[in-house]
Amino acid sequence: MELAIEEKLAGALSNAELTVRVAELEKRLAAVEERTEDRVTIIVFSGDLDRVLAAFIIATGAAAMGQQVSMFFTFWGLSVLKKGTSFDGKTAFQKMMAMMSPGSSQSLPVSKMNYFGVGAKMLRSMMKDKNVSSLEEFIALAREMDVRMIACEMSRDVMGIKESDLVGGLECGGVATFLGDSLRSRTSLFI
């Protein structure tokens, strides 16, 4: 009789203990789940056609797989977002930079065997032959799939690219904007 009560008491105690532990674990699980989302973050640093293509293929593929995608364009990668070459209101250095860098996604060089743009034209024509979408089609597709595109404010300013030189529908941000997304991501890439 006495033993039975003791056993019951022991059971009740461990149950209460368990409840506390479960609640604690649930809280921690919720915190972990909040930290990672189905998200992929890509930094597009390069302005090379082949590299940028890889970035957009991964971005659209990830979006198709149900991931939220963020793309950060910085330094040479900003060329992808340019509408065209513009010299208005720029300093001599900025004008030089504008002249020597690609005016838009259409004039990006390839990272190897570019030969003053011949290589890039060749790659584009070879892709067309194989029925692979063009970079511009991928960009349009990424927008359609709600890929978040962010232009790095600092590098845009340093390189003398005006906000009006870039296509519309972009966000602007800095390192914390990127980290805010990448820290919640399953994968972050630097291209």
Place this chain on the structure above:
Amino acid sequence: MSVTFDKVFDARGMNCPMPLVNARKEIGKLDTGQVLKVMATDRGSVADFQGWAKVAKNVELVAQETENADGTSIYVHYVKRTA
């Protein structure tokens, strides 16, 4: 193999990642529980559809098979919308 399906999506001639991107669009038009048959010529799509089903929460890869049409391989994927 006889897998029942509700809609066919022809991705023949499309290259990576377009079969996947478009199949995703198409499956969104189906009701939960319905199956989409995707026909592709892109060999990479076999592994791609497996990866998609592993990651995405609302699709299940019911079956995959390879058909032969005039010497060209057609990779067929049956994808079910689960949510």
